[in-house]
Amino acid sequence: MTQMLAARAGDITPAMRRVAEKENVTPEFVRQGVAEGTIVIPANVNHKNLDPTGFGKGLRTKVNANIGTSTSFPDIAKELEKLQVVLESGADAVMDLSTGGEIDRGRRRIIEESALPVGTVPIYQAFLENREKRGSMIAMSAEDLFEVIERHCADGVDFITVHCGITLEVLKRIKNQSRITDIVSRGGSFLTGWMLHHGKENPLYEQYDRLLEICLKYDVTLSLGDGLRPGCLADATDRAQIQELIILGELVDRARARGVQAMVEGPGHVPLDQIAANIQVQKTLCKGAPFYVLGPLVTDIAPGYDHITAAIGGAVAAAAGADFLCYVTPAEHLGLPTLEDVREGIMASRIAAHAADIVKGVPGALEWDKQMSTARKALDWDKQIALAIDPRKAAKFRQERNPEGHEACTMCGDFCAMKIVGQYLGKEPETC
Template identity: 90%
Template sequence: MTQMLAARAGEITPAMRRVAEKEKVSPEFIRAGVAAGTIVIPANINHKSLDPVGYGRGLKTKVNANIGTSTSFPDIEKELDKLKVVLEAGADAVMDLSTGGDIDRGRRRIIAESTITVGTVPIYQAFLENREKRGNMIEMSADDLFEVIERHCADGVDFITVHCGVTLEVLKRLKGQGRITDIVSRGGSFLTGWMLHHGKENPLYEQYDRLLDICLKYDVTLSLGDGLRPGCLADATDRSQIQELIILGELVDRARAKGVQAMVEGPGHVPLDQIAANIQIQKTICKGAPFYVLGPLVTDIAPGYDHITAAIGGTVAAAAGADFLCYVTPSEHLGLPTLEDVREGIMASRLAAHAADIVKGVPGAMEWDREMAKARKALDWQKQINLALDPQRAAKIRRERNPEDHEACTMCGDFCAMRIVAQYLGKEPEFC
């Protein structure tokens, strides 16, 4: 019994109740959204440490952080250190994108130690294992791919990114389109190479019912990946991207018909003035399925600052209806992120998510800002720190740059506007 099938049967599961409690909405609101497919609760039956989270219409915008080994840095212990940062920084989900070392062992440890939603991209491991076994990734069979998918699901992964919409028809449009960056998705590129080499259709599309059966078995949520997401502004919103999205919309229908939860992934690099249109198109074609976006990044020229680029686009996307933001770190396009990069990426995306939630009217969003405003007026520094998105950083700056027990901050000193106006209005703040 998946969350969706239970919701359709009128049942409010413990996971639905927990999500309702977190979101400050009624359990019936959550149940109805899950039944309709406009809310998903990724909650694999084998992820025992999970504190479930909801993603979708009427809920807070959520943030995902990516971690994982590479062939250059295969040490899982370093990625587990990043997981601790992910949890401390307040992300709602973590994706293990490992491509180096003992991938099975690393994934199982991440699932065991994570109280938040865990996602993976199984095709990475499927291709890498075939390179080890046969000396060539391209010789992977459909059975090889589905065996790895089931292994991830059996281990307790809550959602899997699967590039089911990268079809021969879409690749034909890509060739005719003439992109600058072609395909920047790793999963999309692996499948494209396989399809062109074998002259066969994408097995994830051709055997989609087989994929759904695995998801039903473990209650795994499908994250329908955007293999044709634009890798630069010039490639945004082209025919191949939209053609893939049309196919994903049809696959959302098929997942819902079976009782499998599904969300849809989106771009990518998108000019600011195209973001809202991209969200509207997706929500229409995919009938309100939760939308999970990477960024979007609103310029291509900011290596080292792409967490800011993504936060700008993420705010616009979430305000327009996106439900789930995948973080981007300062090291995007440059290298594997450090612990500090992970933290900065999460905070930038959380800031974008909250700014959008104010626009959406999400319960509690505007109230948080109102409380901060009151604390600032009262010069209540401890409350300001407690209310800060990142209390740790706020406290550090306050401590290092202001004399002890100094009433105002050193930016204004004796000329604190709050203090001056309060004196004339007879509302002298009480220093705390």
């Protein structure tokens, strides 16, 4: 029985209880959200060491980190090192987007070593295997694709990105749209090439019921991918993007009818003033399904700093109702991220998520800031570092840039505003 079917039967599962404990809400609140589909708990029955996490309405905004090999860098060991950084940096989920090396072995190692929910994009492997076996990615058949999907699910993957909303009708829209960047989704481009070459409908759309059966078997959550997400500001919120979203909303209904959990992925590159509208449209068309957004990136001109452009958009998106932020690293658009890029991307997204949680009134969010303010007033550096979203970096800066035993920081030195005012007001720092 899936988490959704159990919730509808009135059962509170151990996963629901664990999510409630982590979120400081009642188990019944979680059960009701899962039953309605506004909360998902990706929890494959074969992921044995999973610490369940909830995504959706009324819960803390979550952050995903992508790792994975490429054809240029196929070393699994490097990606397992990144997984450790993901775990240490406080991400809430990890996706294996591998396209090189021993993909099956790498995925199984990641699932084995991760207590976080693990996601994948099975179509990557399906196309790559056909290139290796038959010399062409477009030689893939629907059977090939569904075999790889079931392989991922059997291994214990908790959620899968599937680009079910790209149909032949939608592709007509993009042809007439005159986009600058056309399709920037890797999975979306693979499927589009296959569909146009064969003149056939998207098998993920045409055989959607088959996909649901696989998800039911393993309790895998669908992450309905945005294959036509905008790759630049000029392409944002166009007809192709919205038509795909309409189809995804219909597919959410069909998943819920079968008891399969589903969330929906979103843009992309979006101007700041369009982000809230994008969230509202998604929430309406998809009937409150959890929204998983990449960024959104609010400008196209910042390679090397796209973790910042994404964090700006992510904060606005989450405050408007997005539930799950996919991190963007400084290396986005430039190359495969390093260990430090992964850490920086996670921290930027976590800051955005927390800023939004304050707006949403998530339990404990504002209290965290109040505790930091009290520690700052008291010049309690140990507590400030402990409360920091990235204690490692805070401790490093404090140690490297201040003399040992120096009470104030070197930014103000002897002219620490809080210390001076506290003395004149008769409020010593340690009493604040």
